[in-house]
Amino acid sequence: MNNSLIIGQYVPGNSLVHKLDPRTKITIIFFYVITVFFANSLASYSVLVVFALACMFTSRVPLRFIMKGLTPVWFLIIFTFILHLFVTKEGTVIFDFWIFEFYSGGVIQGFAISIRFFLLILVTSLLTLTTTPIEITDAIEDMLRPLNKVRFPVHELALMMSISLRFIPTLMQETDKISRAQASRGVDFRTGPIKDRIKAVVPLLVPLFVSAFKRAEELAMAMEARGYQGGEGRTKLRELKIELRDIMVYLLFACVIALLFLTRNYS
Amino acid sequence: MDNQSKKLRVILNCAIFAAVTAILAQVEIPLPLIPISGQTLAVGIAATILGSRQGALAMVCYAAIGAVGLPVFSGFSGGPQVLIGPSGGYIFGFIAAAFITGLILEKTRFTIPIALIANIVGMVVTLFFGTIQLKFVLDMSWNAAFIAGVYPFIVVGLIKAYLASWIGITVRRRLIQAKLVIGENKEVA
Numbered sequence: 463m464n465n466s467l468i469i470g471q472y473v474p475g476n477s478l479v480h481k482l483d484p485r486t487k488i489t490i491i492f493f494y495v496i497t498v499f500f501a502n503s504l505a506s507y508s509v510l511v512v513f514a515l516a517c518m519f520t521s522r523v524p525l526r527f528i529m530k531g532l533t534p535v536w537f538l539i540i541f542t543f544i545l546h547l548f549v550t551k552e553g554t555v556i557f558d559f560w561i562f563e564f565y566s567g568g569v570i571q572g573f574a575i576s577i578r579f580f581l582l583i584l585v586t587s588l589l590t591l592t593t594t595p596i597e598i599t600d601a602i603e604d605m606l607r608p609l610n611k612v613r614f615p616v617h618e619l620a621l622m623m624s625i626s627l628r629f630i631p632t633l634m635q636e637t638d639k640i641s642r643a644q645a646s647r648g649v650d651f652r653t654g655p656i657k658d659r660i661k662a663v664v665p666l667l668v669p670l671f672v673s674a675f676k677r678a679e680e681l682a683m684a685m686e687a688r689g690y691q692g693g694e695g696r697t698k699l700r701e702l703k704i705e706l707r708d709i710m711v712y713l714l715f716a717c718v719i720a721l722l723f724l725t726r727n728y729s
Numbered sequence: 730m731d732n733q734s735k736k737l738r739v740i741l742n743c744a745i746f747a748a749v750t751a752i753l754a755q756v757e758i759p760l761p762l763i764p765i766s767g768q769t770l771a772v773g774i775a776a777t778i779l780g781s782r783q784g785a786l787a788m789v790c791y792a793a794i795g796a797v798g799l800p801v802f803s804g805f806s807g808g809p810q811v812l813i814g815p816s817g818g819y820i821f822g823f824i825a826a827a828f829i830t831g832l833i834l835e836k837t838r839f840t841i842p843i844a845l846i847a848n849i850v851g852m853v854v855t856l857f858f859g860t861i862q863l864k865f866v867l868d869m870s871w872n873a874a875f876i877a878g879v880y881p882f883i884v885v886g887l888i889k890a891y892l893a894s895w896i897g898i899t900v901r902r903r904l905i906q907a908k909l910v911i912g913e914n915k916e917v918a
Contacts, residue, residue, distance in 0.1 A: 471798050471808060495813065531808070538815055542867050549870070575868055579814075586810035590798030598797035618740050622790045625744035626751070627799065633748050637756075664896060671778065671900045674749050675909040678741040685737060692733055 471531065471590045478707065479521035480592045484601035486708040487589050490715050494585050497719055498578055505725035507577055513718045514581050523591045531587035532580075539576045546572035597700075599623045604702055617692070625681070633674060640669050743783055746775050747790035751801035768803045769855065769886070772823045773830060773848045773893025777839070778901045778910065781831030788824040795820065818862025822855035829854055839901060844894030852886040 474480075479487070494513075501507045518528065552567025589598070603620035610616050649662050753767030776784035791801065792812065800807035802820065811817055830851035837843050856879050864874035904910040 471800065491809070531810070535810075535814060538867070545867070545869065545873065549873075571868075579866075582813060583810040586813065587808050590808040593798070595794070595797040595799050602793075602797070618736070619790070619793065622740050622744040622747070622786075623793050623797070625741065626747045626790055626794050629745055629748040630751055630794075630799070630801070633745070634752050637752055660892060663892070664899060667774075667896055668900050668903055670749065671774075672903060672907060672909065674745045675742065675904055675907075678738070678745045679909060682734070682738050682741050686734060690737065692736070 471527070471587070472594045473523050473527050473591050475522055475592065477520055477522045477592070478711075479517060479588065481707065482711060483702055483704050483708050484593050484597045485605055485702060486704070486711055487593060488598070488601055488605065490711065491585055491589050493715070493719070495582055497722055498581055500726060501578070501722060502574075503725060503727035506722050506727070507574070509718060509722045509725055510581055511577070513715075514584050517588055518584065521588055521592050523588070527591060528584070528587065531591070532583060535579070535583055539579055542579065543572040543576045546575060595627055596624065599627070600698075600700055600702060617696070629677070632677070633670075636673055637666075637670055640673075641666055644669075739783055739786070742779065743787040743790050746779060746783075746787035747794060750775060750787065750791045751794065751799070754801060754803045755805065766803050769823075769852070770889050770893050770896075772827055772855070773851060773890060774897040774900065776827040776830035776851060777834060777844050777848070777894060777897025778904065779831065780835050781828045784831040785824050785828035788827045792820050792824065813866070815863050815866045816859065817866075819855055819859035821862070822858030825858060826851035826854040839898060841894055841898050844898050845891060848890035848894045848897075849887065852882075852890050856882060856886070 494510075498510060501510055547564055547568045548562065550568035550571050551563075551565050553565045553570070555563050556566045556569065557564040593601075599620055602623075603616055606614070606616045606619075644665050649665050652659075654662075750768070750771040753771040756767040772788060775787050778784075779787060795801045795807050796809050796812055798808045802811050812820060830847045833847035833850060834844060860874050860878040863869065863878040864871060867874075869877070901910065
């Protein structure tokens with residue numbers, strides 16, 4: 463638990479997908495997610511599937527990590543498929559069983575939605591599998607910079623995220639410590655009547671929140687003592703840079719989109 | 730305290746609250762029949778302690794750290810796929826819910842009965858957002874979306890609203906006593 467909350471789902475690697483600038487990856491995924499909704503024919507879906515699988519194999523992320531990301535949604539994919547099978551009554555009856563009639567339209571729509579879903583999840587999870595949370599935060603800060611003009615606090619949001627990322631493990635240890643300390647004093651929220659169990663949560667949460675707020679205050683003072691003055695003129699430890707490979711990937715992706723719109727069904 | 734200094738404290742409070750939400754989302758309070766996940770509980774507590782703007786900001790931060798790939802959503806899920814997935818609407822709903830819950834409390838008083846009402850309103854807001862996204866992502870009918878997205882959560886939601894208002898107000902009073910949060914004028918520490 464500890465580990466996964468610190469590094470997220472990131473799987474270290476040295477592939478092309480790992481080395482791409484995080485901004486490239488985010489941009490491409492953003493447009494991919496939109497274009498998935500435009501696919502409506504067998505050929506256009508195939509284009510998208512091939513692209514997603516190509517990304518997956520280039521990333522060289524072991525299949526079990528990818529499957530792990532998909533586990534929570536398998537149920538939903540199957541559920542949606544079955545739902546469409548029963549609810550959609552279009553096309554011809556292809557199968558008749560007891561009181562149920564399955565229509566070809568239902569099967570096709572069920573398949574289409576399931577594949578759309580699968581693609582969305584596969585591609586977006588590839589981002590988090592090949593990029594560290596800090597890299598993505600940096601990229602988001604950079605990409606949202608134009609919003610500064612409309613007084614959207616981009617730097618502040620990125621700072622907030624980085625601090626949050628940094629404090630999750632610390633606060634997790636704290637939670638553990640508090641629950642042990644209270645257990646040693648006889649607090650028990652696993653047995654007894656419901657009312658007592660709910661009451662037992664309070665001595666866990668109150669010290670957790672108090673210590674969390676204390677940490678925030680200490681950090682604020684430490685930052686001010688070191689001269690923190692907001693985002694203006696701050697330099698960066700990690701600089702992002704667009705390389706030749708990023709441009710190549712953009713071009714490749716443009717071709718994929720063009721191909722998708724060529725193979726789409728316009729009738 | 731000058732403006733910059735206040736701003737920094739808002740940033741840090743929200744950041745730390747987002748981290749606490751991330752942790753509580755993984756904790757389950759083992760009640761018989763219905764284990765209560767800390768996720769929505771944390772949303773209610775955040776709004777009750779921090780108020781509307783900071784509460785909502787903390788939830789924005791929570792959604793954002795989830796979006797960059799930390800498994801901070803319930804059941805150790807994370808990444809943008811959760812936000813655009815069928816249950817992502819609930820997470821967007823948290824932001825609105827925290828804002829509205831906090832706003833009701835700020836316009837009235839920070840007491841447990843009012844907090845309970847505010848949290849129930851917040852729950853309705855969360856379910857509203859959640860169901861809309863559920864319907865559109867899965868292409869369901871409204872009826873099916875309600876069966877899958879609203880009815881199963883009502884009873885648990887009411888218990889959580891009660892817990893959130895009670896714990897939230899208790900913690901808020903302690904924090905005001907410890908001078909870590911500035912209370913409203915009419916509020917008795």
